[in-house]
Structure formats: C-alpha cells, structure tokens
Amino acid sequence: MKAAILGGGPAGLAAAYELTKHGHEVVVAEEKPQVGGLARTVHHKGFRFDIGPHRWFTKNEELNDFMRSLLGDKLLRVPRLTRIYFNNRFFDYPLKPANALFGMGLIMAAKIVADYAAVRIAPPRGPVESFEDWTIRQFGRTMYNLYFKSYTEKVWGIPCNQISADWASQRIKGLSLASAVKSALLKNRMRGKIKSLIDEFMYPMLGAGLTYETMKAAIEERNQVLTQTRVVSVNRDGRRINSITANTPTGTIEIEAEHFISSIPLTEMVLSINPPPPPDVVRAAKSLRHRDHIVVALMINRPQLTKDTWIYIQEPGLKAARMYEPKNCSPHMVPSPDVTSLGVEYYCFEGDEFWRKSDDELVEFAVKEVADTLHFFDRSELIDGFVIRSRMAYPLVEKGYHGPLQVLKQYVKTLENLQIIGRCGTFRYNNQDHAIETGFLAARNLMGGNYDIDRVNADGEYLEEKVEETT
Incomplete structure (x- = not known):
C-alpha cells in the first residue's frame, strides 16, 4: 500500500509516522522548507522561536505516551503562568x-x-x-x-x-x-x-518543532518527506484520486498513490481538485475564510522580561494580541542566559494594510507597542528582529459557516480514497494533540480501522481544564 500525505504539519506527519511504523510506503508533500506547520520552530542567530507558544498538554494518555517515547529526556516539564494584560495590570487567563x-x-x-x-x-x-x-x-x-x-x-x-x-x-x-x-x-x-x-505542561527542550523534526527523521528512515513541495492539483478519475501534482524548486512533479490524506487547508484542497467539483461545492469552498497570523520575533539584551509563558494583550488601543517569552518554556531557546527573546503575535487578513507592511515596518511597529507603550523593555536593548508570516493560520468560524463546511465534507466523503485531517484540513480549531490524533486515526483507517475523525475534539470541552477531587 502507498499513501500520499498532503501537508507536513502535526497531522500529516502523524499519519506518515504511523504508516511508516507499520511498514507502509508513504510520501509527504510539504510546502515550506521546514516541517511542523504552525508548530514548527524557526531558528535565527542562535535564537529559537515557535510560531506562537506550542506547549504540550493533552487528556489523551496514548498521545502522552507517544510524546514521551518520541522525545524522552528532551521533553521538559514547565510551570504554567498565563495572564491577561489589561488596564496596566495582570489578570488570570483563562x-x-x-x-x-x-x-x-x-x-x-x-x-x-x-x-x-x-x-x-x-x-x-x-x-x-x-x-x-x-x-x-x-x-x-x-x-x-x-x-x-x-x-x-x-x-x-x-x-x-x-x-x-x-x-x-x-x-x-x-x-x-x-x-x-x-x-x-x-x-x-x-x-x-x-x-x-493545568498548572504545568510539557515542552520540547528545543521548541515545539523538535517533535516534528524527530518524526520526520523517523519517517525518512524508510520513506520520503518532500519539503518545498506545494500541491497545486489533486487529480481524480470519478470518485477516486489518482495522483497529486506539486511544484518544487526544480520543477513540477506528480505523485501517484493508492490512498491520500490531506492536512492542507480544506478550501484550497477542494479548489485544487481536477476535474473540478460541482459548482455548489466550489461556491462553498470560496465562501469559507481563514485568519492570517504574523509573529514579530524580537531578540533582547536582557536576561528575562517576565516569568510568563505567554501574555494576552487585552488593551483595545494596541494591535498586538499575545506575546510569549520562549526562554520561559526552555532555556535552550536562547543562545545565552544573558539574553532573552519575545514573540509578538498579530492577526490580520492576507493582503490587508497590516499584512502589506514590510518586515522592517512590522518590527518597528512591535517595538513601539511593546517597548515604548507597554514598557516591557527599552528599545536600546533590542538586538535584532525578524518576521514570520503564516497564511490561513486559523479557520474563521463565522456565523453560518456550518452550511458550507458540511457541503465540503459531504463532497469529500464521495471520494473513496481521500481523508481529511488536522486543523485547517478539517476546518476545525484543533490544538496539536488533536491534530496528531486525527493523523493517527486516518493512518489506522487505512490499516483496517473504522475511526470517525470528526469525533476528535467534538465534545467542546475547554482544552486546558482538569478535574480535581476535593474533600
């Protein structure tokens, strides 16, 4: 059996990892130079930045066991401190x-x-x-x-x-x-x-991306993980997918397989199907939207700014929504104990005024908000800064989105050898543990299982609650 996996984020790599473990042939096509999707870790001059703080916490003990076996002593336990900054003071979060x-x-x-x-x-x-x-x-x-x-x-x-x-x-x-x-x-x-x-979580010592680089290495012992490989066409014959076409730095390639698992944005995947789906399906795909994301990564000449793992910026007059100090999750996220770093997160729509700002303009914008206005550091302490942009980072759950989404999901079900997984692949706001779970279940479905991927994270329970017995 050969499977093609569209997307090398947490869900796609989990599917490939599970299939590889059981001896099946797999090819992963990932658009970016790095695997991990929004959970990858970006390196810059000895500093490491997640794209937003991707801590590990799950109520699924099978996934906890998997993470411990995958990373071993490279998995740290980190005390959680998350707060809201509002009206010049801190409040608990949630x-x-x-x-x-x-x-x-x-x-x-x-x-x-x-x-x-x-x-x-x-x-x-x-x-x-x-x-x-x-x-x-x-x-x-x-x-x-x-x-x-x-x-x-x-x-x-x-x-x-x-x-x-x-x-x-x-x-x-x-x-x-x-x-x-x-x-x-x-x-x-x-x-x-x-x-x-939860009062603590687990975190890979070299950033969340360590999880996915480790999975990639295990997959590549037997199979292929193709980076800088952007899927541009999903080719079908009736109700079966035959192949995918992808653009690479050296040209266009075609990947044939018996089974296909997609974790790329559902809307883009459906619109890339050739021959195209019926008009109502195309309309549904075009009607669903995503929110895009920018991290301004700042390197700062100070040992520590706060003890928080991340802080939500509630101030209405500021555009920054959240900031995180990677060092507070792992000391290995910075090159020296004498320096720290800060990721400042912004949300926008691709092509809007904020998205169109240059990287230098965005760095200056973040410094004005966090240093000059909030006074978390002095701009003279800034060592360097750069920008990480992420398209289609979050499914936009607008009122009435259920109708178009169900049209897409019903259409996908008519394609007998295609499964959809992950956050953007299913158009559901999942955390990385849910994404990994959907990947595992999709792989097991190809090995005789009968799992309903839609049931993952379907209970709507708050994702970081625990239940304690009191006396």
Missing part, C-alpha cells in the same frame, strides 16, 4: 471572574455582578448563534464589553455578533461567573469535583 471582579474595584465589581444576575433571572430572548449571544448569557453584558468583545474582535477581525457561538462554547465552556466566584471564595469548603486549569 479569565477567572473572581480575579476580574476584585481586580476592577468594588463599583465595577458590583455592576458586573448585578448585570450577571439580571441575565440569569431574565435571559435574553432568541437563539444563541453568535459569540456575543453566548458570552452575554454566560457572563452578562458588562463583562462581555469589558473583557471579551475587543480582544475577540482583535483576533478574528470581524464583529463578535458575526462569530459563531461554537468558538465561545469550546474555548470558555464551563467558566461561568457564579462557578468561578464560588470556587475562588469557597474552594476549601467545597466537596466533590471542581474544574481548574
């Missing part, structure tokens, strides 16, 4: 309403509690369709306007009333004002089960 209440002062706290009580007594009428609908019903309008609205719109670039409620129900499910205040005030007296957030 938002703990008790912390937010007491941090804002008695008057604002009273307003938040009163507003929350009002929506619990008389919930707003109508269906819960948008992020705005869901969050107001859970927290009240005051807290929604204060904390959730501006940051969410900064990340997604559209109004909260146009974002699907799916986003809120997955990312902040189980965190309500009443439960958080009760937990904060009465935790020592509560019996039974409470939900809390």
